[in-house]
Amino acid sequence: MPIFNIISLNCSKFFQLSKLYKYNPLFLLFKNPKTEKNFNLSSFKDDLYTLRFVIVLGITLSIIFIFVDVIRYKPDFISIAFRGGMALILIILGGLTFLFKKNNFQFTQYMGILIALFVSSIFFLHYHFNDDPAFDIFLSNILMVLIFITSTIMGMRFRYALLVNTLNFVGYIIYIQNINYSAIAERQISQLFVIYMVGILASYLLDRQKMTSFINKNELDLEVKKVDELNKVKNKLFSIISHDLRGPIVSLKGILSLYKKGGISETEFKELTNKLESDLNSSSNLLDNLLAWSKSQLQGLEIKKSSININEEFKNLKILFESQLKSKGIILDISIPEKQTIYADKESIHIVFRNIISNAIKFTPWGGQINISAQHHNNKLELNISDSGVGMPPEKIAQLFQINRDTLIGTSSASGAGIGLLLVKEFVELNNGEVSVESSIGNGTTFHVLLPTQ
Incomplete structure (x- = not known):
């Protein structure tokens, strides 16, 4: 659990x-x-x-x-x-x-x-x-x-x-x-x-x-049993996180050391820093998730619901991921009415969709596409985030919202602790919503997020 x-x-x-x-x-x-x-x-x-x-x-x-x-x-x-x-x-x-x-x-x-x-x-x-x-x-x-x-x-x-x-x-x-x-x-x-x-x-x-x-x-x-599970998950979590945070820092230190000693040229330095920038973005996202988790667990996440323009929220996230989208030539298409709103907590919903889009970029190949659409279901809105990525088998979908290093490697050899998707599930449920996933190998992945509109 x-x-x-x-x-x-x-x-x-x-x-x-x-x-x-x-x-x-x-x-x-x-x-x-x-x-x-x-x-x-x-x-x-x-x-x-x-x-x-x-x-x-x-x-x-x-x-x-x-x-x-x-x-x-x-x-x-x-x-x-x-x-x-x-x-x-x-x-x-x-x-x-x-x-x-x-x-x-x-x-x-x-x-x-x-x-x-x-x-x-x-x-x-x-x-x-x-x-x-x-x-x-x-x-x-x-x-x-x-x-x-x-x-x-x-x-x-x-x-x-x-x-x-x-x-x-x-x-x-x-x-x-x-x-x-x-x-x-x-x-x-x-x-x-x-x-x-x-x-x-x-x-x-x-x-x-x-x-x-x-x-x-x-x-x-x-x-x-709960304490045993917590200890196991805690040990697993910090083992994965320490590895994910340490990697980019060690790489940065090594590149800077080589550059200072003249071991690499200016051109090689720029090529290496482009890869390092992607790793640091992942680490930054991981730290943001850790801070969100700490706040929700140690202080208790305060849910302040309000009307949120979901179209504007996705546009802001598109700007946030602009450099990553350009580096992989990915098109992010938002097909949601301009004035469409949901009724939820702005901070937690931002974390939810930031993690879903980050995950989609990670597993979408160069020149791929991410589509965001919406459907009405009575007093709720279903938001669908689809990518043309590598997809995943059914057994991986079953483990998606658990702390576990995903053995599926992204298109740029990216992998993660899965902590972001844990936050997705928890924060969606705290906003009286539901989240589900559809995926198959080679056919991309679609996240369905159902949230109240009032």
């Missing part, structure tokens, strides 16, 4: 991230489906391990209760059948969890729901077929433990824990008051309600904490 886009679009990226991580505060569900999926995938392993832990815990307790019943009490075949059956089914369900793959992350939640409802159903049935008065308290105690496990260590998402715990709590009330009434069991409703509310609150807070950790981790990873 270009350094300019990374820095200047921080605010818009912040809002995009905020939108990406918005969630329903009641049911704790990310509004963006992709984010919700990524969140579930990130917690898949932990959810799977906690689910297996709960299954093993359930199997262990079932087997222990069977032995306790046999040793301490007279054999109760109903209890043995229910608890033994529960242990067997939990073993089967536990085995099924080893078939889960990461893409089946939802199965861990659904399995958790199934197990919680299965266990509570077993104890409801056990209570229903057992006449022991002790079971009047035992059922509510079991449901309290189940609510605690479902809300905390099972790792179940809040909305699922809310569903399961509510079904168990409401089911207990309906069962005790309408199916198998017991005054002792009825008095347990208030205690069960307290545990139910505490469990729901705990589940909510734990799930929200998981979501917050997920958001923070992703934002931190993004920041780390």
